[in-house]
Amino acid sequence: MEKLKSLVPNNLKQMVAHSTPDDLPLTSSSLLDFFLNLQQFHQIVRDLAGQESGLCAKNIDSALELKQKGNQYYLSGDYIHALSCYTKALRVAPMDANDKDRNLVATLYVNRASVSQVSPVSLTISVCRYAMYIGRIQSLVEVEVHYDTSFHRSQLPHLVVYVEGGQRQNYQSRRGKVNVSLENHDDAVHDLTIAKNRESSLAGKKQIESELKIILDQSNRTSNKVVQHTKNNLRVSEESVQVQLQCVTTPDKGRGITSQYDIPEGSLVHSEEPYAVTISKHCRETHCHYCLNELPADAIPCTSCSIPLYCSHRCRGQAGGQVFKNCPMERNINDSVFDNLEEYISQITLDNDFYPEDEHIFEHKHECKGVHWPVILPSDVVLAGRVVVKSVQKNGVSTDVPNLLGKLELSHNYSQVSPESKLESHIYAIVLLYCLQHSYGFELPINGASVSQVVILISQIRVNSLAIVRMNSNNYGLSDHVSSGSTCTVEQVRVGLAIYTAGSLFNHSCLPNIHAYFLSRTLMIRTTEFVPSGYSLELSYGPQVGQWDCKDRLKFLEDEYSFRCQCSGCSELNTSDLVINAFCCVDPNCPGVVLDNSLLNCEKQKRKHLPAVPQCSSSAPHLQVGKLSSDYVGLVAYLLLEENNRTSRYGPGYCLKCGSDRDLESSYATVDEAWIYIRRLQDAIISKEISRAVLLDASRFLGLLRSILHAYNKSIAEAEDNLAQAYCLVGDLISARDHCKASIEILEKLYGHNHIVIGYELVKLSSIQLSLDDHNAVDTISRLAAIFLRYFGSHAETMFPHLLFLQREALKLRQ
Numbered sequence: 066m067e068k069l070k071s072l073v074p075n076n077l078k079q080m081v082a083h084s085t086p087d088d089l090p091l092t093s094s095s096l097l098d099f100f101l102n103l104q105q106f107h108q109i110v111r112d113l114a115g116q117e118s119g120l121c122a123k124n125i126d127s128a129l130e131l132k133q134k135g136n137q138y139y140l141s142g143d144y145i146h147a148l149s150c151y152t153k154a155l156r157v158a159p160m161d162a163n164d165k166d167r168n169l170v171a172t173l174y175v176n177r178a179s180v181s182q183v184s185p186v187s188l189t190i191s192v193c194r195y196a197m198y199i200g201r202i203q204s205l206v207e208v209e210v211h212y213d214t215s216f217h218r219s220q221l222p223h224l225v226v227y228v229e230g231g232q233r234q235n236y237q238s239r240r241g242k243v244n245v246s247l248e249n250h251d252d253a254v255h256d257l258t259i260a261k262n263r264e265s266s267l268a269g270k271k272q273i274e275s276e277l278k279i280i281l282d283q284s285n286r287t288s289n290k291v292v293q294h295t296k297n298n299l300r301v302s303e304e305s306v307q308v309q310l311q312c313v314t315t316p317d318k319g320r321g322i323t324s325q326y327d328i329p330e331g332s333l334v335h336s337e338e339p340y341a342v343t344i345s346k347h348c349r350e351t352h353c354h355y356c357l358n359e360l361p362a363d364a365i366p367c368t369s370c371s372i373p374l375y376c377s378h379r380c381r382g383q384a385g386g387q388v389f390k391n392c393p394m395e396r397n398i399n400d401s402v403f404d405n406l407e408e409y410i411s412q413i414t415l416d417n418d419f420y421p422e423d424e425h426i427f428e429h430k431h432e433c434k435g436v437h438w439p440v441i442l443p444s445d446v447v448l449a450g451r452v453v454v455k456s457v458q459k460n461g462v463s464t465d466v467p468n469l470l471g472k473l474e475l476s477h478n479y480s481q482v483s484p485e486s487k488l489e490s491h492i493y494a495i496v497l498l499y500c501l502q503h504s505y506g507f508e509l510p511i512n513g514a515s516v517s518q519v520v521i522l523i524s525q526i527r528v529n530s531l532a533i534v535r536m537n538s539n540n541y542g543l544s545d546h547v548s549s550g551s552t553c554t555v556e557q558v559r560v561g562l563a564i565y566t567a568g569s570l571f572n573h574s575c576l577p578n579i580h581a582y583f584l585s586r587t588l589m590i591r592t593t594e595f596v597p598s599g600y601s602l603e604l605s606y607g608p609q610v611g612q613w614d615c616k617d618r619l620k621f622l623e624d625e626y627s628f629r630c631q632c633s634g635c636s637e638l639n640t641s642d643l644v645i646n647a648f649c650c651v652d653p654n655c656p657g658v659v660l661d662n663s664l665l666n667c668e669k670q671k672r673k674h675l676p677a678v679p680q681c682s683s684s685a686p687h688l689q690v691g692k693l694s695s696d697y698v699g700l701v702a703y704l705l706l707e708e709n710n711r712t713s714r715y716g717p718g719y720c721l722k723c724g725s726d727r728d729l730e731s732s733y734a735t736v737d738e739a740w741i742y743i744r745r746l747q748d749a750i751i752s753k754e755i756s757r758a759v760l761l762d763a764s765r766f767l768g769l770l771r772s773i774l775h776a777y778n779k780s781i782a783e784a785e786d787n788l789a790q791a792y793c794l795v796g797d798l799i800s801a802r803d804h805c806k807a808s809i810e811i812l813e814k815l816y817g818h819n820h821i822v823i824g825y826e827l828v829k830l831s832s833i834q835l836s837l838d839d840h841n842a843v844d845t846i847s848r849l850a851a852i853f854l855r856y857f858g859s860h861a862e863t864m865f866p867h868l869l870f871l872q873r874e875a876l877k878l879r880q
């Protein structure tokens with residue numbers, strides 16, 4: 066893209082750089098004319114969209130080689146590697162290739178099903194997952210599914226389902242394997258241990274031992290993984306939205322969403338399927354391209370180009386614009402397994418049981434054949450491509466792009482974006498339209514009008530798209546010998562980008578009263594506090610009070626979304642913003658706050674930016690200065706920032722309470738020095754080599770930080786957290802617990818006691834407490850469970866399966 070940019074003549078660049086939405090048809094057609102006469106442009110489009118140069122990896126020789134390797138692994142009893150080889154072979158096997166007079170793809174599916182003691186593992190797992198859903202796991206561990214060995218492409222597997230009676234020889238072993246697939250590692254280890262004890266042959270014992278080792282490895286890697294694919298899918302329909310929302314126009318934020326009635330805390334207020342989605346580039350090999358959940362070992366590639374991978378036939382079918390009949394997820398929970406089992410199995414295995422529906426768009430078609438552009442163009446541009454294609458598919462090929470996209474009615478920020486960004490979106494719009502025409506082949510008019518619409522669309526996507534995230538967990542530095550597999554910290558991973566038409570109407574607040582999360586690709590929105598009728602429902606687009614100070618939040622929102630935030634967090638004083646990056650008073654007995662110039666100015670600005678109309682404030686009560694009569698810091702700062710009280714004594718570097726002067730320059734120098742030692746500790750944590758000297762230095766400099774920074778400064782919380790992690794690693798859990806608590810104490814001041822961030826921090830604390838057999842873990846776990854319930858409601862365990870483990874442990878401690 067840089068190449069194309071450099072070729073644009075200066076006068077055209079200037080014209081585009083200073084364009085307004087009204088000029089777009091002219092600037093777009095001028096740039097289009099220029100590119101059409103440019104050899105390099107046509108070459109770039111050919112490289113990006115040409116199927117001949119595509120990534121399509123179909124190759125019969127590689128497929129046969131991989132199949133051969135898989136067979137060798139299979140014969141040697143290494144089923145995990147066999148499965149991996151067959152899956153890789155499936156990815157590259159041409160659909161029509163034959164091997165020994167049989168269709169190669171069909172053979173590979175049979176081979177894959179034969180893996181794991183000829184029990185078709187993925188099918189058994191699916192059956193068990195279904196059984197789990199309807200509460201019949203105990204009876205289903207005895208189900209076996211057989212493939213007819215004559216399975217051929219045209220002749221789908223003949224399935225026999227029966228309850229195992231007398232054959233209990235391998236029962237525990239098989240159940241162990243199923244449990245592994247369900248990430249139910251404790252049970253798997255238990256089952257396999259029994260199987261090993263029962264197994265009489267030496268070879269059999271060895272094999273089970275190797276499986277046990279794999280499970281323990283897997284368990285270490287995934288025991289805390291938060292997202293469970295199938296559970297995600299299954300639970301979507303369990304809870305329905307009961308609240309009637311309305312779209313209103315607000316004076317300072319454009320359209321927004323309110324409720325006509327009071328809404329209790331923790332209510333599900335919105336649920337929506339995306340209009341269009343695209344997978345994050347770093348997740349293309351690890352996550353399903355349709356539901357965005359993590360891929361299982363037996364992933365399924367696109368049959369024609371083998372590039373996108375799916376977690377199931379169902380997802381592949383849906384990406385191909387098809388839906389299943391009688392979705393089993395919507396079944397009555399009391400349905401009998403055996404009434405539905407055969408039907409269920411046929412649904413998850415038979416491609417021909419799909420049928421197309423208008424609502425389901427063939428998402429992948431225009432990106433098929435291994436073309437390069439979905440991998441190379443930025444995610445928001447690829448998403449723009451999906452929106453264009455969906456519009457065309459829904460409304461017909463002949464319709465004009467301008468009319469199609471108008472229906473989305475999304476807001477945009479084209480007028481406010483930088484000149485550089487305007488030029489880029491022009492270039493991307495032209496390239497995208499040519500790529501779509503090349504690889505998808507629809508008759509889309511490419512002219513000034515259509516290009517300008519795509520320029521606006523890209524701008525709309527930048528303002529309105531939501532990043533789909535998954536929660537992932539890490540071991541909190543507890544070494545294996547102390548962790549007993551129970552430790553966990555949570556981080557968010559972006560797995561996709563999506564447009565939700567109604568979801569994009571929710572405005573931003575740095576003190577949000579709703580929380581968005583995703584089950585597969587379904588957006589869920591839930592209130593995190595009581596919302597009175599008529600109040601705005603606002604989520605956070607990223608930054609929140611407690612996370613960054615006000616000036617950093619404002620900058621982020623200006624840079625990313627081109628608006629000056631008008632939320633109550635940015636226009637009313639709150640304790641968090643005053644203390645998050647503040648210094649303390651030089652008088653150790655004074656609790657006052659010392660701010661530098663930029664922080665002080667930003668806090669003073671809040672008074673100027675108070676909105677004309679009283680806000681529907683969503684701020685948590687404990688953060689509102691007006692209600693902070695008991696919070697000394699907040700009250701003092703409030704009074705001193707009043708215009709009347711503004712004297713030079715209360716400028717930058719002065720304590721806002723007593724007026725004592727702090728030397729900011731030397732304070733900054735000391736803080737910088739302290740951070741050198743804390744960063745050394747962070748590096749040591751990453752390398753897991755923590756020397757006593759590094760630990761002692763970091764502790765000493767934490768003391769120094771505490772003597773300079775305000776007691777609620779976020780850097781202290783971070784340093785405390787680092788020390789907690791380091792002490793975990795060296796096995797000093799008592800010190801780890803103290804530092805962890807100290808960090809939480811600060812974060813509670815910044816975010817409020819019931820914020821989800823506190824929930825995640827309490828997960829760490831409870832892990833340490835459990836490892837210490839500390840009975841306070843019971844309270845910590847019940848507190849964090851209440852927070853998760855507030856943010857995720859009935860989906861809490863789906864989003865965070867580790868919760869179940871923690872609750873079980875709390876129960877044990879109580880007994």
Ligand SMILES: C[S@@+](CC[C@H](N)C(=O)[O-])C[C@H]1O[C@@H](n2cnc3c(N)ncnc32)[C@H](O)[C@@H]1O
Pocket residue numbers: 317318319320321475476478528529569570571572573574626627628629630631632
């Ligand atoms: C995703 S849209 C939300 C719906 C939008 N208000 C509309 O009318 O379509 C995001 C845009 O809403 C406006 N907005 C959202 N939150 C805001 C806030 N806290 N302060 C000011 N403007 C806001 C900005 O113009 C932003 O670019």
